Amino acid sequence: MSKHLxxxxxxxxxxxxxxxxDEMNLYIRENEFLTLLGPSGCGKTTTLRIIGGFENPDVGKVIFDGKDITRLAPNKRQLNTVFQKYALFTHMTIAENIAFGLRIKKKSKAYIDDKIKYALKLVNLEEYGSRYPESLSGGxxxxxxxxxxxxNEPKVLLLDEPLGALDLKLRQDMQYELIRLKKELGITFVYVTHDQEEALTMSDTIVVMNQGYIQQIGTPEMIYNEPENAFVADFIGDSNIISSTMIQDELVEILGVKFPCVDKGFGENKPVDVVIRPEDVELTTDVEKGRIQGVVSHIIFKGVHYEMEVMANGFEWLVHSTSCFPVGEKVGINVDPFNIQIMNKPESEDEEAVGVEE
Amino acid sequence: MISKILKRVYIALIFVFLYAPMFTLIVLSFNQSKSRAKWGGFTFKWYLALFSDRVVIQALINTLLIALISALVACVIGTITCLAMNRMGNVSKSILTGVTNIPMLNAEIVTGISLMLLFLFFKAKFGFVTILLSHITFNIPYVILSVMPRIRKMNPSNYEAALDLGAGPLYAFFKVVLPDIWPGVLSGFLMAFTMSLDDFIITHFTKGPGVDTLSTKIYAQVKKGINPEMYALSTLIFISVLILLILINRMPSGDKEKEK
Incomplete structure (x- = not known):
């Protein structure tokens, strides 16, 4: 593992x-693409601004490359920020905008010209140096x-919802562009977004936050497949979260029906939350073969798959499937034991947002 | 058709009422005869007399100096105030906006007398400096009025972006913030300059003996009996204020939106 930057x-x-x-602890490793993900007001932007030096924490320390930079002014930090609304200087040309930081560092003219050329090439805007920001599209x-x-060759690039204002197609293109840039530059990216898809696509590590607390830290696969609590499960993608009882190791009772699963160590007859991703719910017309029987109540065509709602044992199951089951059809529901994710129930209402396990 | 003509007539009437007095003044300033009742032929002699009058020239210099310095100082103070206000919470911001608006709505005579009392209280020597201080005082609200919308429209990240790229606070202000709000500052300056140029009442109460601006000079002259020279002077003041107003109105003072 590379060192903590x-x-x-x-x-x-x-x-x-x-x-x-609230008493947040987080480390960011050198060269990683770390995403702070959460709904608005979860503290992700504040975290980024504290790293950038635009806010001072009330308590706590920011250590950068072994040095305490908690009170260091933003212009003295070896990191740069890409702001949500671009924050380009409208009275300067694109080239002047790019040269801004280098001129302050008193670099030679040849060096600056070289750098402008290099940077414009890197972002595929070679012809735009003499234009003004207003004449460019959002992307x-x-x-x-x-x-x-x-x-400015920062060690860390901070990005505050940089794709928020772009339309869907452009956003996807820019995601690939960012991954490419990250690879070419070999620097650390700290990315803030509320878009779970963006986070899953680009990150090495995702930090899911809610109400000022870190809910889970992990790779995109871990966050998606093994959410630690109902908040993470619900926030990352669609999911069926069902209140259930853990009968014993590897056996859980969901909506009154026993399902085999792979999780252990929750104890016996313990109330738990079960997460099942909609694409992991298997439907069959052979009703008797299903562990639970239900009736299709809604169906929407989404392009890649059909999104269906199936009423079964008093719970509306969200199902993604490439085959179509018409409304009113009786279906059987099966779930592979590997696809049943068991989570501890939050101890109280407040805990729902907290629950940070060390 | 009829209604169209009526509309035109109506507009014309409004302009006649507005500008007939000024027009009379301008015509009389070119009148050869000293009488106001009869036209004695076209002449520039009153203008020539005006410019050879030492006292009037001194008043003119005073007026311009006071207008220039007070507008400049008001611009600096006003802009700094706006920057600070922009960072305040909503409640204190709206209270402060209200407080800075009051001097504009306040009757000038009240402002004039209260300034005079203030100077008396501090035993200040009435003269050029007291006029200047008064003009700075009443100019600041106008600067705030024209700079504030510009600052509100500015992307607050711009300043932070400059810091992020390594600029110190001052460098960031002059290189990034000021160019962004410049049109507002400039129109504030012109507005303040104009206000100072044509102020009479406040100047009247805060000036000392022997120091005059054009407006107080005209007032003093008129008391002695009206001299056509004063028509010429008033005409000149009117025209310069008119030019300034046109300049202010043609400025892109913040309503030009940069976003698409």
Whole structure:
């Protein structure tokens, strides 16, 4: 494992009476693409701003490359930010925008010209150096903002929902572009988004946050396949979250029916939450073969698959399937034991947002 | 058809009422005869007399100096105030906006007298400096009025982006923030300059003996008996204020949106 580049130690921050971050601990390794993911108001942007130096934490330390930079001004930090609304300087040309940081560092003219050329090429905007930001599309402006940040050769690039204002197609293109940039530059990316798909596509590590607490840290696969609690399961993709009882190891009772599963160690007859992804719910017209029987109540064609709702034993199951089952049809439901994810129930309502396991 | 003609007539009437007095003044300033009742032929002599009058020239210099310095100082103070206000919470911001608006709505005579009392209280020597201070005071609200919308429209990330790229706070302000709000500052400056140029009442209460601006000079002259030179002077003031107003109106003062 590569070394920790940034260490957030015990960070708390509140605005007025509103606690935004509560004793947060997080490390970011060198060269990783780390995404802070969560709904608005979860503290992800505040975390990024604390790393960037635009906010001071009330408590806690920011360690960067072994040095404490908690109180260091943003202009003295070896990192650059790509802002949500691009924040290009409208009275300067694209080239001047990109040169801004280099001029402050008093680099030679030849060096700056070289860098501008390199950066514009990197973001595929070679012809645009003499244009003004206003004459560029949103996607192009965003790429200029990225170019402006990376010419300074930061050790870390902070990105605050950089694709939020773009349309779907452009957003997908830019995701690939960012992955490519990350590979070419070989620097650390810290990315903030509320879009789970973006996070899953690009990240090495995802940090799921809610209400100022880290809910889960892990690779995209871990976060998706083994959510630690109902919040993560619900936030990352669609899922069926069903209140159930763990009968014994490898056996869970869902909606009154016993299902074999692979999880152990929850104890006997313990109430738990079960997560089943809609694509893992198998439907069959051979009703008797299903572990639970139900009736299709809704169906929508989504392109890649059909999205169906199946009423069974008093629970509306969300199902994704490539085959079509018409509304009103009786179906049997099966789930592979590997696809049943068991989670501890939150101890109280408040815990639902907390539950950070070390 | 009829209604169209009526509309035109109506508009024409409005302009006649608005500008007939000014027009009379301008015509009389070119009148050869000293009488106001009869036209004695076209002449520039009142203008020539005006410019050879030392006292008037001194008043003109005073007026321009006061307008220029007070507008500049008001711009600096006003812009700094706006920057600070922008960072405040909503409640204190709206209270402060209200407070800075009051001097604009306040009767000038009240402002004038209260300034005079203030200077008396501090035993200040009435003269150029007291006029200048008063003008700065009443100019600041106008600067705030025209700079504030511009600052509100600015992307707050721009300043942070500059810091992020390594700029110190001052460098970031002059290179990034100021160019963004420049049109607002400039129109604020012109507005303040104009207000200072044609102020009479406040100047009247805060000036000392021997120091005059054009407006107080005209007032003093008129008391002695009206001299056509004053028509010429008033005409000149009117025209310069008119030019300034046209300039202010043609400025892209913040309503030009940069986003698509």
């Amino acid at each position: 940034i260490d957030l130690q015990n960070i708390s921050k509140s605005f007025g009476n509103h606690l935004v971050l 192009q402006q965003q790429r200029v903002a990225i170019a402006r940040a990376i010419v």
